[in-house]
Amino acid sequence: xxxxxxxxAGLSATIAVAALxxxxxxxxxxxxxxxxxxxxxxxxxxxxxxxxxxxxxAAADFFxxxxxxxxxxxxxxxxxxxxxxxxxxxxxxxxxxxxxKDEEITLCEEAGIEYTEIVIANDGLSVVVNPxxxxxxxxxxxxxxxxxxxxxxxxxxxxxxxxxxxxxxxLALFGAGTDSGTFDYFTDAINGEEGAIRTDYSxxxxxxxxxxxxxxxxxxxxxxxxxxxxxxPDSMKAVEVDGGAGCVAPTAETVQDGTYSPLGRExxxxxxxxxxxEKPQVxxxxxxxxxxxxxxxxxxxxxxxxxxxxxxxxxxxxxxx
Amino acid sequence: xxxxxxxxxGAPTMPLKTGKAHGERRAGPLIFLIxxxxxxxxxxxxxxxxxxxxxxEGGSRFGMPLFxxxxxxxxxxxxxxxxxxxxxxxxxxxxxxxxxxxxxxxxHLEEFADKKHWFxxxxxxxxxxxxxxxxxxxxxxxxxxxxLIGVRDKNIxxxxxxxxxxxxxxxxxxxxxxxxxxxxxxxxxxxxxLGATKWQTTWRQVLPASVPGxxxxxxxxxxxxLGEAAPLLLLGALVFVSFDPNGLLSGFTTLPIQIxxxxxxxxxxxxxxxxxxxxxxxxxxxxxxGLAIFIRNRYQKRW
Numbered sequence: 001x002x003x004x005x006x007x008x009a010g011l012s013a014t015i016a017v018a019a020l021x022x023x024x025x026x027x028x029x030x031x032x033x034x035x036x037x038x039x040x041x042x043x044x045x046x047x048x049x050x051x052x053x054x055x056x057x058a059a060a061d062f063f064x065x066x067x068x069x070x071x072x073x074x075x076x077x078x079x080x081x082x083x084x085x086x087x088x089x090x091x092x093x094x095x096x097x098x099x100x101k102d103e104e105i106t107l108c109e110e111a112g113i114e115y116t117e118i119v120i121a122n123d124g125l126s127v128v129v130n131p132x133x134x135x136x137x138x139x140x141x142x143x144x145x146x147x148x149x150x151x152x153x154x155x156x157x158x159x160x161x162x163x164x165x166x167x168x169x170x171l172a173l174f175g176a177g178t179d180s181g182t183f184d185y186f187t188d189a190i191n192g193e194e195g196a197i198r199t200d201y202s203x204x205x206x207x208x209x210x211x212x213x214x215x216x217x218x219x220x221x222x223x224x225x226x227x228x229x230x231x232x233p234d235s236m237k238a239v240e241v242d243g244g245a246g247c248v249a250p251t252a253e254t255v256q257d258g259t260y261s262p263l264g265r266e267x268x269x270x271x272x273x274x275x276x277x278e279k280p281q282v283x284x285x286x287x288x289x290x291x292x293x294x295x296x297x298x299x300x301x302x303x304x305x306x307x308x309x310x311x312x313x314x315x316x317x318x319x320x321x
Numbered sequence: 322x323x324x325x326x327x328x329x330x331g332a333p334t335m336p337l338k339t340g341k342a343h344g345e346r347r348a349g350p351l352i353f354l355i356x357x358x359x360x361x362x363x364x365x366x367x368x369x370x371x372x373x374x375x376x377x378e379g380g381s382r383f384g385m386p387l388f389x390x391x392x393x394x395x396x397x398x399x400x401x402x403x404x405x406x407x408x409x410x411x412x413x414x415x416x417x418x419x420x421x422x423x424x425x426x427x428x429h430l431e432e433f434a435d436k437k438h439w440f441x442x443x444x445x446x447x448x449x450x451x452x453x454x455x456x457x458x459x460x461x462x463x464x465x466x467x468x469l470i471g472v473r474d475k476n477i478x479x480x481x482x483x484x485x486x487x488x489x490x491x492x493x494x495x496x497x498x499x500x501x502x503x504x505x506x507x508x509x510x511x512x513x514x515l516g517a518t519k520w521q522t523t524w525r526q527v528l529p530a531s532v533p534g535x536x537x538x539x540x541x542x543x544x545x546x547l548g549e550a551a552p553l554l555l556l557g558a559l560v561f562v563s564f565d566p567n568g569l570l571s572g573f574t575t576l577p578i579q580i581x582x583x584x585x586x587x588x589x590x591x592x593x594x595x596x597x598x599x600x601x602x603x604x605x606x607x608x609x610x611g612l613a614i615f616i617r618n619r620y621q622k623r624w
Contacts, residue, residue, distance in 0.1 A: 043572070045474070047557065050585070057561040058394035064563055073572050074561035075476065076582075085557070090473055206589050299394040301588075 041069035042281040048075075048082025048095030051185070052267050054300040055121055056095055059289040062296065066288060070281045080104075083270075087111050092275040092282045096268040097123070097185070114273040116320060118286075118313045120293060122303040124226035124255035125186055125263040128210075128236040132218045135159070135166050138240040138247035141262065144190045147171065147221060153198035159219060173201030174213035174222035182207075186223050189262040211235050225301055226250055256306045267302065276320050290314055372603065379596025387597050391563045392579070396590025401598050403562040407478075407573035408547060410566050414482035415489070415546050420539050422486075423493030424528075430494070431501045432523050452491040459487040460552030467556075476557045479569040484552040489542035496538020500531035533620035537613045544609040548602065550577035576602045 046056050053076045060072035077085060079096045086094035087108040100108075100117065108115060127144060129136050136159070143162050146152060159166040176182040178195070183203075188194040204210055207224040214220040215235035222236075229238045229250070240247035243261040248254050255264035269289070275282045289296065290313045297304040305313070390400025430448075434441045463484035467475045504527050512522040550558070559574045560582040566573040576598055583595035 045572075053560065054394065054586070057392070060561060060563055061392070061394045064391070071564040071572070072561070073476075073559045073563075075557050075559045077557055296394075 039069055040067050040281045040284050042279060043071040043073065044093065044279075044282050044285045045091045046072065046074045046093040046095060046269075047077050047085050047091045048093075048270075049079040049097040049267075050076035051097040051123070052079075052095035052120070052269065055267065055296055055302060056093070056269065056289070058296045058299040059285070059292070061299075062292060063285055063288050067281070067284060070285060072285060083107070086115070086270060086272065087113050089113060089272070092272050092279065093286070094270040096270060097265070099268065100270065115270045116273055116276070116316050118269050118271060118290065118316060119266045119305065119309050120269045120289065120313070121267045121297045121300070121305065122252075122255050122309075123185065123265050123267050124250055124252070124260060124303055125182060125189075125223055126226050126229045126250040127221065127223050127239045127241060127263070128214050128229060129222075129239055130214055130218050130220045131234065131237050133220075133237065136221070136239055138242055140242040141190060141244070144241070145192075147173070148175075148186075148197055148201075148223075149191050150196050150198055153200050156198075169219040172213070172217040172220040173198075174210045174220060175201055175203060176207065176210070176224060177203035182223070182225055185265070186263070226252070226255065226303060227301055252303050255303055256309070271317075271320075273320055276317070287317060290317065375596045375599050375603065379593055379598070379600050382590075382593045382597035383600055387594070387601065392561055396586075396588055396594055399591070399594055401576065401579050401594075401601070403565060404574050404576045404579035404598070405601070407562065407566050408575040410478045410571075410573060411481045411485065411553075411575055412543055412547050414478055414569065415485045416539070416543055418482055418486040419490050419493055419542070420535075423490050423539075424497050424535060426490075427494045427497035427501060428523060428528065431498050432519075432527065448491050448494050452495055455551075456488050456549055457551040457555060460484050460555030462487055463552065464555055474570075474572065476553075476559055476572055477570050478566055478573050480556050481553050481558075481573060481575070482569075484556060485546040485549060488549065488552060489546050492542040492545070493535075493539055496542065497531070497535045500534025500538065501527060503534060504530045530622060533616055533622075536620075537617045540609050540613040540616070544606050544613075547609070548577060548606060550575070550581055553578060554581075 044060075046060075053074050056072075056074050060074060063070065063072060074095075079098060082091070082094045082096065083100060083104040084107070085091050087104065087110075089111060094115075127139060139162075146156060146162055156162070157171055159169045159171060162171075175197075176186065183197075184194045187197045191197060202209075202213055204213075207228050210222045210224045211228055211232050212235075214222045215232075220236075221239075229236065230252075238250050240249045241260065241263055242248070243263075245259075245261070248260045250260050250263065254260035258264065258266075269286075271282070271286050276286060277283075290310065293310060293313075294304040386398070386400045388400065388405060389402055390398060391402055392404075393399040430441065430445065434444075436442070436445075463480060464475060466483065467480050472480065508526050508530065509522055512526045513519070517525070553575060558578045559572055560578065562572060562574045580595045580598045580602065583591040583598065586592070
């Protein structure tokens with residue numbers, strides 16, 4: 001290493017910096033709008049719930065075939081974090097696995113952000129048992145909590161502990177692992193707190209393993225996404241769930257009309273009205289998203305919208321112009 | 322990466338330092354030697370298990386689509402192209418930001434600053450301590466800084482590079498100081514005696530002589546930055562980017578974030594993709610560490 005080679009290194013570093021800065025200035029996409037060839041371009045920024053993210057990602061994935069010049073980015077700050085950014089005008093779309101809260105509404109109002117809530121898909125969980133099981137036809141939320149609560153760990157091991165009328169049969173527990181939205185949702189709805197669950201069950205990130213587990217053990221009980229039950233009717237039986245208003249069987253319909261509570265819910269996107277009106281790329285992406293919700297929901301393993309839900313969404317978008 | 326470096330650096334030198342080589346026969350040193358070998362074995366076994374596991378799971382997905390395809394909702398047509406390009410952009414920017422600054426700071430502290438002065442001693446203490454601060458704290462720092470200067474989109478290349486630069490700057494300063502300290506004072510004295518100024522001595526003698534050490538330290542620091550996800554997640558890292566990053570203000574994602582995102586998906590295909598991307602990341606890190614070792618062995622001077 002001589003003085004000369006050091007100087008050369010310094011020079012090349014300077015050139016590299018200059019090149020970086022130049023591309024940084026020159027390569028930036030235009031603020032958005034219609035490009036010369038008639039297609040839209042620009043960026044669409046989405047953030048929020050990690051449960052809803054796969055839906056928006058799937059929509060962005062399909063949208064690339066329609067408008068390759070539009071850059072859609074999706075981040076997963078969580079529903080709350082997403083709203084914080086949304087109300088600071090940092091994002092165009094906020095993914096949410098629950099409706100916006102009062103304090104978040106205030107936050108947006110103070111910042112002068114107007115938005116539109118759109119139901120984009122339905123999410124349903126089913127509790128399943130072995131096909132041989134003929135006594136657990138309907139379970140209340142309290143009974144599910146007895147089985148799955150953190151305090152049940154090591155103590156609740158038999159079906160007759162759940163209800164005295166149930167037979168003396170060992171419980172075998174299967175369910176989603178901690179990484180999935182299914183896990184977060186189930187623990188929140190049944191045990192009252194996201195992530196709170198007994199640890200002595202067989203978790204799996206792959207719901208198909210849960211299917212096999214439930215199919216192979218007479219005393220089994222498990223929870224998984226609704227679509228799996230419809231695909232595997234011979235391996236397991238879905239249990240009706242009583243959330244306080246009687247026993248409701250989990251079907252796409254009961255999830256869509258909201259009667260399958262608390263294990264059925266709506267998933268939302270919140271669209272910034274100003275972005276929708278002023279940025280053609282945001283308008284065409286959101287329109288495309290709602291239009292192709294069925295394919296998007298299928299790709300992301302969720303339940304699509306009803307005709308009514310879809311019409312409502314499209315009507316609301318129409319008023320935004 | 323510490324395990325890897327230990328195993329690479331430790332393996333060849335260890336037998337030379339044992340008591341056995343000098344003909345000692347007492348039990349104490351022998352037991353200690355066995356303990357050392359066992360520790361080494363544990364580290365290597367964990368690494369091997371990880372690599373074999375990754376190869377088995379991700380091997381089938383490790384191919385061209387991983388490099389050329391964009392993320393997708395279907396694992397069969399998803400790839401890590403934006404993440405790979407994003408990693409390159411961020412690491413290159415980090416290197417350009419950090420190395421000149423780190424080397425200059427180290428030169429000042431080592432050659433020019435009065436080491437007895439209380440102010441310089443505080444700086445020295447600070448640099449040592451900063452090297453041990455958890456990486457997520459640097460993410461917070463970068464986030465606060467970007468918010469302070471009013472940047473709205475914080476998940477941009479320059480923002481990520483800033484966080485990683487803060488993270489590895491102390492490491493580079495310390496490595497550079499070690500390299501400079503290794504240059505014997507006779508070289509400096511000789512140069513000064515021949516009439517060179519302090520600046521000429523530093524620029525033409527001390528710095529060129531310590532370049533191998535600086536390069537090794539910098540590459541190891543950059544490889545640490547390459548594997549980081551925590552500070553970038555704090556900046557609101559994007560998990561879905563369907564375009565190539567094209568500038569300092571462009572949104573980006575990096576390989577660790579992409580891997581993190583894929584492992585959280587329910588579909589098995591995404592887990593295989595995550596493993597394939599991990600193989601790529603591990604390969605890159607091995608390559609960088611190998612380069613650092615090569616430079617050290619090839620150019621290191623013995624005075």
